[in-house]
Amino acid sequence: MLTSMTERVAFALGGGLFLLCLGLGAQAGPGDFAPGDDLIGSLPIMYPEGSGSGLSSGPQTFGGELEGTMDVTMTLTGSMSAVEGAVLDAYGVGWVEVEKTDTVGIFTYVFHGDVIVDMKRGALERGLQAGLRPGIDFMGGQGKVDWNGKTTSVFSVVNPLIDLPFETVLTNGVADAGPIALDMISRKQAYSHFGLQSYGDVIQLELITY
Numbered sequence: 001m002l003t004s005m006t007e008r009v010a011f012a013l014g015g016g017l018f019l020l021c022l023g024l025g026a027q028a029g030p031g032d033f034a035p036g037d038d039l040i041g042s043l044p045i046m047y048p049e050g051s052g053s054g055l056s057s058g059p060q061t062f063g064g065e066l067e068g069t070m071d072v073t074m075t076l077t078g079s080m081s082a083v084e085g086a087v088l089d090a091y092g093v094g095w096v097e098v099e100k101t102d103t104v105g106i107f108t109y110v111f112h113g114d115v116i117v118d119m120k121r122g123a124l125e126r127g128l129q130a131g132l133r134p135g136i137d138f139m140g141g142q143g144k145v146d147w148n149g150k151t152t153s154v155f156s157v158v159n160p161l162i163d164l165p166f167e168t169v170l171t172n173g174v175a176d177a178g179p180i181a182l183d184m185i186s187r188k189q190a191y192s193h194f195g196l197q198s199y200g201d202v203i204q205l206e207l208i209t210y
Contacts, residue, residue, distance in 0.1 A: 041090030047098045072192040074111040077129035086123030117205045124166040132162040141186040148178025
């Protein structure tokens with residue numbers, strides 16, 4: 001379990017219920033990485049030491065609260081085969097950093113930059129863990145969730161991990177009825193946009209900071 005304290009903010013979306021979980025997470029700071037030839041989609045991917053794949057440096061375990069990360073990042077957590085098997089394509093201006101967790105064989109894939117990730121719907125419906133890390137710059141800012149062009153919830157960015165309940169919005173049909181967006185503004189007026197769009201068996205995730 002990646003969250004030690006969870007505040008659930010529930011709001012109605014048409015005929016379904018979207019649960020936004022704002023949790024305090026145990027995170028690792030950025031490691032000492034070097035560029036490699038490994039890719040997930042067209043994005044460079046960097047693995048931690050002892051993961052059985054990729055490079056030989058990086059975060060080893062979770063410990064303490066969020067350190068170092070400035071901008072918003074997206075996370076996918078599971079076994080390497082589950083996460084990489086769920087990603088159909090990943091592209092944009094960014095990279096992926098793989099972190100070990102406290103559970104053997106479970107890793108967190110952290111997507112940095114402005115990226116689009118095409119995912120297998122079935123993998124997200126089966127409960128693959130996903131989240132957003134607001135980063136230092138966005139802590140203390142404001143956020144809102146839109147569904148099908150209408151704002152359904154507003155919140156203060158006070159916790160370093162926002163859980164994304166993909167399983168809920170996909171299995172109850174909410175995502176099929178319209179796109180979902182989570183937008184944040186920092187105290188310095190920087191903006192971050194996360195979007196989810198359903199295309200049948202393919203779910204497209206978008207992360208942009210500007």
